[in-house]
Amino acid sequence: MENMTILLNVESKKLENMTIKHQDAVAIVEPQRKRIDASFAIKFREDVIALVEQGQKKLVLNLSNVEFVDSSGLGAVVSIMKAIGGNQNLTLCHVKDSVLAVFKLTRMDKIFIILPSEEEAVARLQH
């Protein structure tokens, strides 16, 4: 049960400004900050990529609390997506209009898989 041990270690680790829960093999990461900017993006990226390096293969980013993302935040999400092997392993949900506008400005809406709800975002990764 090596994989379960890794997940338990992740769950017991206190991650600043993020909550993590699991649904089957999918980890749902929910930043608790309103802004993913240069003051938070590096930590955010490092913490989520650490999950990937510990064996997490499917991720949902629930952005329901996030109202603002700048290029640092965008870069962090793209880095996470690259680390996990592409958009077939990462989905986003509850993306606010203000954040979606930045995705569209940068064409990132073409590579991010964005679903309206957490349930749909999880389901997309389970198929």
Next chain:
Amino acid sequence: MNSSPAAANSHIKLTIEGRLANIGMVGAVTRILSSESGFSVMSSTEIELAVVEAVTNVIKYGLSELPSSEIDLSLTYFEQYLAIEISDNGIPMPSQALEDADGSVFDFLEHDMDTWPTSGMGLSLIKAVMDRVEYSSMNGRNTLRLIKLMESIDATTDS
């Protein structure tokens, strides 16, 4: 809901300590001031984005070797446009940087992960959301000037 536009030629100046922890507040203040001056929610967010990107660049690159430095942010509301100036006394931006930020960083190939950018998007984003972007560096003083045209009353109606 439309806010009453600010009086033309009103001027607000802020001095920011050059720390990344201050970026959020700078952005929020910029967004609120823009909204109060009559810009739509989306335009106010775009202005916030431009200012945050600019201030972040100054902190990360211009002031990286200068502890406890300050950045001056000024917003001047004219009848037809908003003028924003971000000024600092740090290391100037490379002369070609603004011109090179032509948006090509966003021309990645959707099916080729290696082309997806993880950095270097800030200046292109600023140019994408503002109507004019200018940069000057003289006598140790660097200034990025951003212009955003005022919207018509119809455009400020938010659904």
